[in-house]
Amino acid sequence: MDKKLIEISYFPGCSLATSAKENNISLIKFCRSIGYELIELEDWNCCGSSSAHSIDSKTAFGLASRNLSLALPDRPLLAACPSCLLRLQQTHLHLSNNSDLQNDYKKMWGKQFNKDLKIIHFFEMLSNINLPAFIDNVEIDNKNGKSKTPLKKLPLENISFVPYYGCMLARPPEMNKMPNYHGLIEKILSSLGAKSYLWSYSSRCCGTFLSASRPDIVTPIVNGIMGQALESGADCIVTACAMCHLNLEIRCSIKNPIPTLHFSEILSLAMGIKDYKGWFKRHIVDPLPMLKSKGII
Amino acid sequence: MDKNREKNLQLPLNITSKDIGYDVITRSNVNYNTCYHCRCCASGCPFVHAMDYAPHGIIRLLQLRLYEQALKSSTIWLCVGCNTCSSVCPMSIDMSAIMDALRQIALEQNIKVAQPSTLKFHTEVLNSIQRYGRTHKLEIMLRYKVKTMDFFSDMDVGIKMLTKRKLDLMPSKINDMEAIKKIFKPEE
Numbered sequence: 001m002d003k004k005l006i007e008i009s010y011f012p013g014c015s016l017a018t019s020a021k022e023n024n025i026s027l028i029k030f031c032r033s034i035g036y037e038l039i040e041l042e043d044w045n046c047c048g049s050s051s052a053h054s055i056d057s058k059t060a061f062g063l064a065s066r067n068l069s070l071a072l073p074d075r076p077l078l079a080a081c082p083s084c085l086l087r088l089q090q091t092h093l094h095l096s097n098n099s100d101l102q103n104d105y106k107k108m109w110g111k112q113f114n115k116d117l118k119i120i121h122f123f124e125m126l127s128n129i130n131l132p133a134f135i136d137n138v139e140i141d142n143k144n145g146k147s148k149t150p151l152k153k154l155p156l157e158n159i160s161f162v163p164y165y166g167c168m169l170a171r172p173p174e175m176n177k178m179p180n181y182h183g184l185i186e187k188i189l190s191s192l193g194a195k196s197y198l199w200s201y202s203s204r205c206c207g208t209f210l211s212a213s214r215p216d217i218v219t220p221i222v223n224g225i226m227g228q229a230l231e232s233g234a235d236c237i238v239t240a241c242a243m244c245h246l247n248l249e250i251r252c253s254i255k256n257p258i259p260t261l262h263f264s265e266i267l268s269l270a271m272g273i274k275d276y277k278g279w280f281k282r283h284i285v286d287p288l289p290m291l292k293s294k295g296i297i
Numbered sequence: 298m299d300k301n302r303e304k305n306l307q308l309p310l311n312i313t314s315k316d317i318g319y320d321v322i323t324r325s326n327v328n329y330n331t332c333y334h335c336r337c338c339a340s341g342c343p344f345v346h347a348m349d350y351a352p353h354g355i356i357r358l359l360q361l362r363l364y365e366q367a368l369k370s371s372t373i374w375l376c377v378g379c380n381t382c383s384s385v386c387p388m389s390i391d392m393s394a395i396m397d398a399l400r401q402i403a404l405e406q407n408i409k410v411a412q413p414s415t416l417k418f419h420t421e422v423l424n425s426i427q428r429y430g431r432t433h434k435l436e437i438m439l440r441y442k443v444k445t446m447d448f449f450s451d452m453d454v455g456i457k458m459l460t461k462r463k464l465d466l467m468p469s470k471i472n473d474m475e476a477i478k479k480i481f482k483p484e485e
Contacts, residue, residue: 014432019463043472045430050378051422053397055404057324059423062480108479167379173389205343205379209422212441213414214375215451217347246463250454282461 003035008125009077010038011067013084013242014046020242020262022279027080027122027264033271034134036125038078041070047079047087050209061101062108064091068117069109076118078125080264082168082241083208089119090175122240122264123181132191134271154193155270158294161189162197162234164225164260166244167205185238185263192270197232201225206247215251222251229258235290236261249284259287269296317364320402325394332356332390338382348372349411352382352392355399368403372396374412417444427481430471435464 008031016024028038044067052060064087071077079085095101095113102113135155163185171178186196204225207218226248229237239245240263248260265279269291276297280288291297312318322328332353339351349371350358358367367373378393386392403410410416421437421444438455442448458464471477 014434017431017469018465019434019458021462045471045477046426046432048426049422049432051419052426054378054400055416055419056423057397057401058483059480062483063426066476066480108483109476167381170380170384172380172391172393173383173386174391176384176389203381205377205381207343208377208379209418210344210375210377210415212438213412213418214347215454217344217375221343250458282463284457284461 005032005035005037007037007039007075009041009071009075011041011044011047011077011079011084011088013079013081014049015242015246016080019246022282023080023242023245023262023264026262026268026273026276026279029273029275030264030268030271031125033268033273034129034131041067041077044070047081047084049083049087053087060087061091061094061104064088065095065105066109068092068095068114068119069105069111071114071117073114073117076120078120078122080122081243082121082166083243085119085121086171086175089178090172092117092119093175121181123184124179126188127181127184130191131188131267131270135192155272156189156266156296157193159193159236159291159296160195160197160234161236161238161261161266162199162229162232163189163202164229164237164239164244164248165203166239166241167203167208168241168244169203185240189238189266189270192267194266197234199228199232199234201228206241206244207251208243208247211247211251218247218251219253222247223254226252226254226257230254234258235294236266236287238263238266240264252285257285259283259285259290261287312362316362317368317402318359318362321359321395321398324398324401325391327391327394329356329359329390329395331388332360333388335387337385337387338390338392341381341385343379343381344375344377348375352376355395356390359395365408367399368406368408369411371411373399373403374410374415414445417441425468427477428470429468430474430477431469433465433468435459435466436468438464 012024031038048060048063052063079088096115105113169182190196207221211218236258237260239260245260245262334353336353338353339345342352345351355367355372373396376396380393382392418441421441422432425432425437
């Protein structure tokens with residue numbers, strides 16, 4: 001594709017920068033393949049995670065607001081981690097509705113608060129894109145840009161999955177009228193040929209940080225999620241949250257769990273991006289045998 | 298920090314500005330007296346079985362002005378703020394904001410923390426952010442292990458994470474550490 005890439009500010013967050021690098025790399029590559037260049041926010045800091053707002057609201061505000069102050073005014077800010085996104089969006093909302101906070105912000109960061117900054121999730125970017133149009137083996141109807149008859153088969157045919165959102169779609173009441181992307185993983189992956197299975201655990205919280213302090217509580221929760229996933233008969237779990245991915249991998253004590261893929265990984269596979277070996281090496285449950293047996297790679 | 302909030306709140310009749318309940322309401326911006334105990338929050342909560350009071354139970358304690366029991370509960374430390382309860386609440390009560398307020402009041406009043414391990418974890422995360430501007434997971438876990446004097450549980454998980462290179466050995470530090478200092482000590 002020789003079209004110029006559209007630049008978007010990108011907030012990776014601590015998980016994607018470290019424990020979930022495979023999520024980060026596949027996301028950047030995937031975005032490039034559909035015409036977006038993610039430009040990492042310069043010198044970003046931790047969003048505050050669950051810990052800051054839990055025990056110190058002022059610090060939580062300071063950490064999130066510094067990141068907002070770093071964002072360039074002429075482009076949206078994309079956060080890949082649902083938890084970072086919530087922290088950044090909620091702080092932006094509180095700032096937008098409160099002139100006292102805006103004054104604090106100005107004193108701290110020496111610039112005016114930008115009410116018009118758009119903070120978006122990866123989902124928002126995907127929701128208006130017709131992915132099959134980006135795949136080489138699909139014939140495109142030039143008149144409306146929509147996909148016509150596939151020449152061969154769609155890239156994810158043969159693979160089935162259960163979508164796992166965890167708590168990312170649940171938001172505090174003050175934000176629950178913002179756009180909701182429930183069903184987006186299913187919609188997008190189905191358009192690429194994958195088969196989605198229904199199950200009742202798609203929005204069950206993974207336990208987040210209790211995984212560190214109370215593994216005895218989180219293990220049964222994760223086992224419940226994995227057990228249902230196994231029962232559904234799906235080949236894999238697809239999640240859009242790095243924290244969920246980690247917990248499903250490290251806290252599952254069920255024998256022979258199915259692999260959990262990052263949404264960005266399976267999307268990259270569908271787009272024909274080839275350097276997946278490095279990503280899957282970082283998985284505790286290796287998805288390669290399953291992907292090979294399904295003819296995906 | 299948030300002066301406008303106070304003005305917009307309808308305070309319940311039974312509390313005065315000296316009440317802990319008043320503090321909870323002004324910090325969280327939530328009037329918990331609208332809760333009528335349908336228990337939707339409790340049936341959705343993934344952690345309710347481990348809590349001493351279900352989420353609506355904490356609200357009941359607040360309504361009855363039994364603040365100390367709420368502040369001493371394990372519930373406020375087991376709630377992870379996943380918002381599952383708030384999204385099913387017919388009164389749109391922001392439970393996560395109430396829990397944040399209660400935790401912070403409990404700490405300020407030196408109330409005995411019912412789940413010290415969770416507080417230790419949060420403290421280590423914030424310490425890490427204060428040192429580097431970002432979280433350094435390996436160091437957080439090692440320091441947490443030292444603090445809880447629990448060196449051997451989860452060794453297998455730690456080794457798995459290290460071999461899968463999920464734990465970076467070196468921290469990633471931001472350049473503008475002055476900004477982080479300003480966040481942690483805003484008055485200076």
